[in-house]
Amino acid sequence: MGKDLSTREENYSEWYNELVVKADLAEHSAVKGCMVIKPYGYAIWEKMQQALDKMFKDTGHVNAYFPLFIPKSFFSKEASHVEGFAKECAVVTHYRLKNAEDGSGIVVDETAKLDEELIIRPTSETIIWNTYKGWIQSYRDLPLLINQWANVVRWEMRTRLFLRTTEFLWQEGHTAHATSQEAIEETEKMLDVYSTFAEKWMAIPVIRGTKTPNERFAGAIETYCIEALMQDGKALQAGTSHFLGQNFAKAFEVKFASKEGKQDFVWATSWGVSTRLMGALVMSHSDDKGLVLPPKLAPFQVVIVPIYKGEDQLAQISAVVLKMKKAMEAKGISVKYDDRDTQRPGWKFAEYELKGVPVRIAIGGRDLENGTVEVARRDTLEKETLQQADIENKIEHLLEQMQDNLFQKAMAMRETKTYQADTYEEFKNILEKTPGFVMAHWDGSAETEQKIKEETKATIRCIPLNNKQEAGKCIYSGKPSTQRVVFAKAY
Amino acid sequence: MGKDLSTREENYSEWYNELVVKADLAEHSAVKGCMVIKPYGYAIWEKMQQALDKMFKDTGHVNAYFPLFIPKSFFSKEASHVEGFAKECAVVTHYRLKNAEDGSGIVVDETAKLDEELIIRPTSETIIWNTYKGWIQSYRDLPLLINQWANVVRWEMRTRLFLRTTEFLWQEGHTAHATSQEAIEETEKMLDVYSTFAEKWMAIPVIRGTKTPNERFAGAIETYCIEALMQDGKALQAGTSHFLGQNFAKAFEVKFASKEGKQDFVWATSWGVSTRLMGALVMSHSDDKGLVLPPKLAPFQVVIVPIYKGEDQLAQISAVVLKMKKAMEAKGISVKYDDRDTQRPGWKFAEYELKGVPVRIAIGGRDLENGTVEVARRDTLEKETLQQADIENKIEHLLEQMQDNLFQKAMAMRETKTYQADTYEEFKNILEKTPGFVMAHWDGSAETEQKIKEETKATIRCIPLNNKQEAGKCIYSGKPSTQRVVFAKAY
Numbered sequence: 001m002g003k004d005l006s007t008r009e010e011n012y013s014e015w016y017n018e019l020v021v022k023a024d025l026a027e028h029s030a031v032k033g034c035m036v037i038k039p040y041g042y043a044i045w046e047k048m049q050q051a052l053d054k055m056f057k058d059t060g061h062v063n064a065y066f067p068l069f070i071p072k073s074f075f076s077k078e079a080s081h082v083e084g085f086a087k088e089c090a091v092v093t094h095y096r097l098k099n100a101e102d103g104s105g106i107v108v109d110e111t112a113k114l115d116e117e118l119i120i121r122p123t124s125e126t127i128i129w130n131t132y133k134g135w136i137q138s139y140r141d142l143p144l145l146i147n148q149w150a151n152v153v154r155w156e157m158r159t160r161l162f163l164r165t166t167e168f169l170w171q172e173g174h175t176a177h178a179t180s181q182e183a184i185e186e187t188e189k190m191l192d193v194y195s196t197f198a199e200k201w202m203a204i205p206v207i208r209g210t211k212t213p214n215e216r217f218a219g220a221i222e223t224y225c226i227e228a229l230m231q232d233g234k235a236l237q238a239g240t241s242h243f244l245g246q247n248f249a250k251a252f253e254v255k256f257a258s259k260e261g262k263q264d265f266v267w268a269t270s271w272g273v274s275t276r277l278m279g280a281l282v283m284s285h286s287d288d289k290g291l292v293l294p295p296k297l298a299p300f301q302v303v304i305v306p307i308y309k310g311e312d313q314l315a316q317i318s319a320v321v322l323k324m325k326k327a328m329e330a331k332g333i334s335v336k337y338d339d340r341d342t343q344r345p346g347w348k349f350a351e352y353e354l355k356g357v358p359v360r361i362a363i364g365g366r367d368l369e370n371g372t373v374e375v376a377r378r379d380t381l382e383k384e385t386l387q388q389a390d391i392e393n394k395i396e397h398l399l400e401q402m403q404d405n406l407f408q409k410a411m412a413m414r415e416t417k418t419y420q421a422d423t424y425e426e427f428k429n430i431l432e433k434t435p436g437f438v439m440a441h442w443d444g445s446a447e448t449e450q451k452i453k454e455e456t457k458a459t460i461r462c463i464p465l466n467n468k469q470e471a472g473k474c475i476y477s478g479k480p481s482t483q484r485v486v487f488a489k490a491y
Numbered sequence: 492m493g494k495d496l497s498t499r500e501e502n503y504s505e506w507y508n509e510l511v512v513k514a515d516l517a518e519h520s521a522v523k524g525c526m527v528i529k530p531y532g533y534a535i536w537e538k539m540q541q542a543l544d545k546m547f548k549d550t551g552h553v554n555a556y557f558p559l560f561i562p563k564s565f566f567s568k569e570a571s572h573v574e575g576f577a578k579e580c581a582v583v584t585h586y587r588l589k590n591a592e593d594g595s596g597i598v599v600d601e602t603a604k605l606d607e608e609l610i611i612r613p614t615s616e617t618i619i620w621n622t623y624k625g626w627i628q629s630y631r632d633l634p635l636l637i638n639q640w641a642n643v644v645r646w647e648m649r650t651r652l653f654l655r656t657t658e659f660l661w662q663e664g665h666t667a668h669a670t671s672q673e674a675i676e677e678t679e680k681m682l683d684v685y686s687t688f689a690e691k692w693m694a695i696p697v698i699r700g701t702k703t704p705n706e707r708f709a710g711a712i713e714t715y716c717i718e719a720l721m722q723d724g725k726a727l728q729a730g731t732s733h734f735l736g737q738n739f740a741k742a743f744e745v746k747f748a749s750k751e752g753k754q755d756f757v758w759a760t761s762w763g764v765s766t767r768l769m770g771a772l773v774m775s776h777s778d779d780k781g782l783v784l785p786p787k788l789a790p791f792q793v794v795i796v797p798i799y800k801g802e803d804q805l806a807q808i809s810a811v812v813l814k815m816k817k818a819m820e821a822k823g824i825s826v827k828y829d830d831r832d833t834q835r836p837g838w839k840f841a842e843y844e845l846k847g848v849p850v851r852i853a854i855g856g857r858d859l860e861n862g863t864v865e866v867a868r869r870d871t872l873e874k875e876t877l878q879q880a881d882i883e884n885k886i887e888h889l890l891e892q893m894q895d896n897l898f899q900k901a902m903a904m905r906e907t908k909t910y911q912a913d914t915y916e917e918f919k920n921i922l923e924k925t926p927g928f929v930m931a932h933w934d935g936s937a938e939t940e941q942k943i944k945e946e947t948k949a950t951i952r953c954i955p956l957n958n959k960q961e962a963g964k965c966i967y968s969g970k971p972s973t974q975r976v977v978f979a980k981a982y
Contacts, residue, residue, distance in 0.1 A: 030565075030621050031609065034558035039637060042555045064533045067525035068611075068642055068658050069581075072588070074521075076596045087588055090560075091599055092611070094582040095646040097563070105567045108582055108608055117599055118522065120559075120583070120611075130521050140833055146530060151559055151642065155586040167559050342631055 007288045012232040016283055020161045023291045023355050025278065033159040033166030040355060041278060043299035045169065048277060049149065051201050051296070052171065055193045061145040061173060066127050068151075069118035074126035078251040081125065084218020088155040090120040090166075120153040125219060125244070125270055128174045129252040136176060136266055138257045143186070144176040152274075162279035163236075163491050170274035176266045178256065180245070183267035184222075187243040190271040191224040194239035202277065203294040203406035204228045204284045205414055206238055207437070207486060209462025214446050217270075221245035227461040227486065229414045230283040233435030235461045235488035238280050241271035279491070285379075285406050291356025292378055294406050295399040300336040302328060302395060303357045305348045307364035314339065317363055320388065324361075324373075327392040333399065353378065358402055359395060379405055420484070424475045427487070431456050437488050441481035443474035452476055452487070461486045498779045503723040507774055511652045514782045514846050516769065524650040524657030531846065532769065534790035536660065539768060540640065542692050542787070543662065546684045552636040552664060557618050559642075560609040565617035569742040572616065575709020579646040581611040581657075611644040616710060616735070616761055619665045620743040627667060627757055629748045634677070635667040643765075653770035654727075654982050661765035667757045669747065671736070674758035675713075678734040681762040682715040685730035693768065694785040694897035695719045695775045696905055697729060698928070698977060700953025705937050708761075712736035718952040718977065720905045721774040724926030726952045726979035729771050732762035770982070776870075776897050782847025783869055785897050786890040791825040793886060794848045798836045798855035805830065808854055811879065815852075815864075818883040824890065844869065849893055850886060870896055911975070915966045918978070922947055928979050932972035934965035943967055943978070952977040 005022065006014040021027050025041030028034075037045065053063075069092065075082045096112030099105075121127065128146075135141060149171045159165050173190060177183040191208055198206045206226035216223040220242035228238045249255070249265040256266055285292040295301050304321050308314040318339060325335045336357075338348055345362065352360055362374040373391065376383040379402050386394055417436030421427035430438050442448060442460065452475075453459050463485045472481045496513065497505040512518050516532030519525075528536065544554075560583065566573045587603030590596075612618065619637075626632060640662045650656050664681060668674040682699055689697045697717035707714040711733040719729045740746070740756040747757055776783040786792050795812050799805040809830060816826045827848075829839055836853065843851055853865040864882065867874040870893050877885055908927030912918035921929050933939060933951065943966075944950050958974045965972050 027622075027625075029558045030562060030618065031558045031560045034560060036558065036622050037556040039553035039555045043553065045556075046554065062530040062534065063537065064530045065528040065536075065660065067520045067522045067527065068644065069522045069525060071521060072597060075588075082597060088586065089588065090583045090609070091585040091588065092581045093584045093599065095579065097566075097578055097580065097582065097610070106563060106573060108584065118581070119588070127521065131527050134518075153559065169556065 026161045033156050035161050035165050044297055047297045056147050061147045064146050066124050070121050070127045072117045072119055078219050078247055081219035085122045089122050090153045092118040122152055122154045124172055125248050129248040132176055133252050133254045136254055136256050139178050139259055142178045147171055147173045162275055168275045170272050172272040175269045180267050183269050184243050187241045187269045191241040195226050198226055198238055201296045202281055205411045207464055209464040212460050214449055217242045219247050225462050228280055229437055233417050235490040236280050239273040244268035284410050290354035293356035295358045295403045298358050300334040301399055302335045302359045303352045304337045304361045305345050306339055307345045307362055316368055324391050331392050331396050427475050428456055431458055437486050439484040440475045440487055441472035442485050443477045443479035443481055448476045458487045458489050461488050517652045524647050526652050526656050535788055538788045547638050552638045555637050557615050561612050561618045563608045563610055569710050569738055572710035576613045580613050581644045583609040613643055613645045615663055616739050620739040623667055624743050624745045627745055627747050630669050630750055633669045638662055638664045653766055659766045661763050663763040666760045671758050674760050675734050678732045678760045682732040686717050689717055689729055692787045693772055696902045698955055700955040703951045705940055708733045710738050716953050719771055720928055724908050726981040727771050730764040735759035775901050781845035784847035786849045786894045789849050791827040792890055793826045793850045794843045795828045795852045796836050796839045797830055798853055807859055815882050822883050822887050918966050919947055922949055928977050930975040931966045931978055932963035933976050934968045934970035934972055939967045949978045949980050952979050
């Protein structure tokens with residue numbers, strides 16, 4: 001095949017960059033830091049959206065849409081939020097272009113300068129809480145459970161397709177509650193939704209935990225997250241859910257009257273996942289031959305390739321294929337029949353391997369005689385010859401098996417790459433030689449966390465929920481600690 | 492009810508503005524010209540998206556995503572496009588803010604000025620054709636049938652919710668073809684998709700036609716459109732489909748090798764509908780009591796309101812309701828049961844009338860005894876008492892009837908408001924006294940079109956497809972004409 005990839009062994013980073021482009025998921029655009037999500041990549045994102053959107057709606061949320069632009073002054077209203085978000089962003093200063101007087105093209109019309117600059121949303125807490133102010137007067141208006149699917153922009157100097165781009169697509173939930181407890185429950189519920197999605201759909205095991213204060217969302221009281229481990233031993237934060245306390249309600253003066261008629265500030269959460277998940281998906285399962293997609297998120301789950309000589313045989317094969325295809329589709333399996341005569345079977349095999357199609361069915365002259373097909377599964381690359389009869393049930397079962405197998409494989413990989421370190425030497429040694437999650441004692445101080453980050457580039461990914469309590473000593477300061485936390489280098 | 496609307500008679504424009512806000516569809520945001528689409532409005536938009544997206548996919552299209560930003564220089568590449576789109580737009584000039592030295596807040600960091608300004612996409616032909624250049628080499632790469640769901644920004648001085656907003660949501664299809672004929676067929680096919688959607692889903696009859704050169708999309712060879720008539724006799728362009736010839740392929744140097752090995756520029760189309768359709772939907776069917784929604788686009792089609800005394804009776808009613816609800820949902824009917832005790836039945840009736848829920852079912856103590864329910868339909872405001880038995884089939888039938896009735900009613904309204912004018916006096920008289928579509932002869936010149944527009948504010952909405960040919964004289968110039976065209980004042 002003409003699409004040789006770097007191997008993961010040779011250069012994991014190159015392998016990823018090449019794979020995303022060669023498998024037609026995305027590519028760099030003419031605008032620095034912004035990507036084009038190609039149809040095949042976008043079809044996976046659509047599958048993700050559908051599954052998540054259903055889960056959001058099943059948990060009582062509704063969608064809405066808020067403006068792309070945020071007035072600059074809004075960012076200054078929540079003190080820590082401005083530090084986190086208002087710095088590296090796209091700033092709209094003018095609203096008109098004009099023809100240059102020297103005929104050299106078009107230029108900004110300086111007379112069309114905005115009184116107040118508009119920021120392209122890097123996240124929408126400020127514009128949304130400014131809006132909620134008009135929507136919430138009484139406890140009857142609560143809870144407000146709203147989600148938005150949108151594009152956001154954070155100006156990035158070093159970008160990588162899906163993992164870190166200036167513009168990206170995401171969903172952001174923004175909820176409002178009458179009590180602190182209800183808001184915390186919501187924050188945790190949405191973390192559950194995310195971890196269920198990661199594990200059941202993406203087939204990626206995740207650690208659920210809370211961030212250290214250093215790593216919290218700007219404006220949050222508590223940030224919950226799910227952390228996944230990639231094949232190269234680097235961690236990837238796959239979703240966050242924030243308990244915002246009354247910070248944004250206070251910044252935007254959003255109060256409600258309780259049943260008893262008392263005025264109080266509203267309690268808030270926000271939570272989001274983004275096209276970054278596409279990067280996690282690619283890096284978790286794929287191999288040196290290309291993408292490996294979990295069946296639940298594959299744009300098509302089965303591809304059928306005819307191997308034929310002449311039009312007559314193709315017609316005979318097609319008759320059989322179309323019957324099988326129909327039977328599979330009736331079971332909700334998505335099937336593509338690639339009978340193009342412009343490409344040879346070998347080319348097609350390599351192409352669908354590269355694109356991670358879960359199951360490939362090949363059918364040739366001998367299969368016609370024997371009533372068989374050749375079934376190849378993408379995850380293990382195993383092939384077997386199966387009878388055509390009842391193929392839809394066999395494939396359905398195989399897809400379920402593959403979905404489960406991918407999760408088990410990823411789980412085994414994570415377990416292999418999860419270590420305990422009891423000394424700083426050990427810790428550094430692991431990070432250098434066998435990177436992965438390192439469970440280690442930490443004294444709980446921001447200073448220690450910062451020093452470790454500076455010296456090793458490893459960060460505290462999270463403090464796991466329901467973490468085992470055990471007495472120990474901080475690997476860095478030697479001070480007493482009550483639990484191990486999860487360290488790793490991260491994307 | 493506490494939500495009195497202006498009537499259409501009193502002030503159609505006010506009626507619309509109030510209705511959009513009071514029915515919880517949308518509201519103005521803190522950013523001038525930008526709207527917040529509220530959950531109820533967004534749910535209708537989601538229904539529209541789902542129906543359209545399915546139609547696009549059924550006709551072979553796939554979705555993708557291109558950057559929000561377009562480099563300024565891209566606009567200059569297609570000569571007429573720059574005139575049409577590069578003027579009133581949001582311009583990003585900087586990518587960083589910083590704390591003001593005087594501590595007064597945050598200000599633009601002048602050191603973070605972009606070398607080339609970025610324009611927020613007003614439409615994406617330029618960035619997309621710049622991308623297609625890398626995707627198209629041979630006839631094997633064609634046709635390319637891609638759609639994008641996105642937000643776009645066109646700086647507007649006078650805005651109205653849904654009808655004209657600075658930021659709006661839309662879909663834009665961008666296809667590439669090997670021949671002119673195939674591209675024209677695509678343009679016409681998508682016009683068909685739009686008119687089918689308008690008539691079958693939105694229940695709005697539309698005239699299909701082509702625009703005059705004056706009114707063409709900037710960069711198009713031919714612009715097809717569907718034109719609807721609102722209750723006040725003003726026209727609304729509900730969708731456009733453009734045959735772009737080789738203009739963008741030439742501007743961005745997109746060539747392909749034909750089967751015979753000849754190099755030629757690629758042929759293009761683009762087509763789009765936007766949240767403007769929400770405005771058309773509201774204005775076509777609604778009345779002085781509020782929204783009237785066609786069943787196929789209603790967020791929920793049936794609302795059930797219990798009328799009860801005491802908890803015991805509510806429990807009895809609820810048992811019956813939940814059975815009916817389940818039976819209806821099994822038929823794909825969306826049902827909301829509003830058993831809130833915080834509002835009285837009369838309040839709920841008014842609320843759901845305002846929100847245009849197609850069918851309201853009320854059930855009280857006497858209904859329990861008689862095995863009946865009261866069914867009220869929103870379009871005619873008629874009520875009838877029906878037996879509970881088999882209610883799901885009766886409601887299913889009723890919803891189909893209502894969908895059809897709304898279309899017929901809108902069609903009758905349009906016919907009543909469609910006129911022929913044979914002299915300019917007659918023409919002006921109609922526009923002034925009984926506005927609507929005016930079918931009149933036109934000499935085909937841009938000059939006449941412009942004069943009529945200046946003098947009467949009426950524009951040529953379109954030249955209908957398969958238009959009847961008849962000899963006549965231009966109402967303005969008296970010059971000979973071969974067909975009548977559709978004039979109207981328009982949104």
